[in-house]
Amino acid sequence: MRAAVIREHGGVDVLRVEEVPEPKPAADEVLVKVLCAGLNHLDIWVRKGRPGAKFQMPHVMGSDAVGVVEAVGAEVTHVKAGDEVVIYPGLSCGHCGACARGERSLCASFGIVGFQRPGTFAEKVAVPAYCVYPRPVHLSPEEAGGFVLAYLTAWRMLMTRAEVRPGDCVLIHGIGGGVAICALQLAKQAGAEVIVTSSSDEKLSRARELGADHTINYRKEDVAGHAREITGSSGVDVVIDAVGAATWPIDLSVVHKGGKVVLCGITTGAIAETNLQAVYWNQLTLMGSTLGSMDDLRRMVKAVEVGNLRPVVDEVFPLKKVQEATQKMEDARQLGKIVLKVSD
Numbered sequence: 001m002r003a004a005v006i007r008e009h010g011g012v013d014v015l016r017v018e019e020v021p022e023p024k025p026a027a028d029e030v031l032v033k034v035l036c037a038g039l040n041h042l043d044i045w046v047r048k049g050r051p052g053a054k055f056q057m058p059h060v061m062g063s064d065a066v067g068v069v070e071a072v073g074a075e076v077t078h079v080k081a082g083d084e085v086v087i088y089p090g091l092s093c094g095h096c097g098a099c100a101r102g103e104r105s106l107c108a109s110f111g112i113v114g115f116q117r118p119g120t121f122a123e124k125v126a127v128p129a130y131c132v133y134p135r136p137v138h139l140s141p142e143e144a145g146g147f148v149l150a151y152l153t154a155w156r157m158l159m160t161r162a163e164v165r166p167g168d169c170v171l172i173h174g175i176g177g178g179v180a181i182c183a184l185q186l187a188k189q190a191g192a193e194v195i196v197t198s199s200s201d202e203k204l205s206r207a208r209e210l211g212a213d214h215t216i217n218y219r220k221e222d223v224a225g226h227a228r229e230i231t232g233s234s235g236v237d238v239v240i241d242a243v244g245a246a247t248w249p250i251d252l253s254v255v256h257k258g259g260k261v262v263l264c265g266i267t268t269g270a271i272a273e274t275n276l277q278a279v280y281w282n283q284l285t286l287m288g289s290t291l292g293s294m295d296d297l298r299r300m301v302k303a304v305e306v307g308n309l310r311p312v313v314d315e316v317f318p319l320k321k322v323q324e325a326t327q328k329m330e331d332a333r334q335l336g337k338i339v340l341k342v343s344d
Ligand SMILES: [Zn+2]
Pocket: 092, 093, 094, 095, 096, 097, 098, 099, 100, 107, 108, 109
């Protein structure tokens, strides 16, 4: 089968589409024929390599996908060949306390499809049976292909971690990214007032079309100052941050007393200074968030279905153009999801 693989870590040029052996599903696994697969920032970390992380080369890239079940292992009963599914990319042990509660992203051995095992940028992918979930019927394959990781991450940050309520003011950094756009849609659906930031006026204008109440161009304006003006000097209730080191100091100054900051990514770096006085004096709640639980997944998919939400697809590339697609994400030129079309 054809797959986008790496044989070594490095730049975009190490991504190759090659013939590789088809995966064989184990007894508790499902083989999925991939229709479309979404790109995530995680792909860049995998391709560049992480200290201490070992990959079996050639390594098949990709964490998100929509497809059709082609075969199931002997122990699998809840899905069958022909079922249309999306992939929950979380991998966990299945028997610890966290897993028993469905909190797979809290499992000590948590991993991700496309990182700890071969991924979805392939004509076929084998995943543990709990990773397949019915595809929301109102979404096209292009929309569903990059749907789970970003929406689920945004859902857990907003709903489970920050417990956003109608009337809350939520600030979302870097509105071009997949998680940020999903967070905008979900926060609006939850009745929040939403402020978004970007360095691109074009992305901010598109964000307003998608429901953003206020926009701040961080290259031209002071984010914390402008946000305080918008909120009448008190600051925002919740900050959604997938950016990391560059925005962390802003997070602590833009949130009002008693507010919450939720972090899910470190695109701009993992090490940042924290003003501890701001943390205790303003009684801030600082939270991390990774992917989501099985309950988060169920609620998120239901919310997307009943709210008729549609993932924002920036562009669809054929699998063979994986380098071009990845370069666009790496240059942060996208707004929403970049999707690979793998098969019809
Ligand atoms: Zn576990």
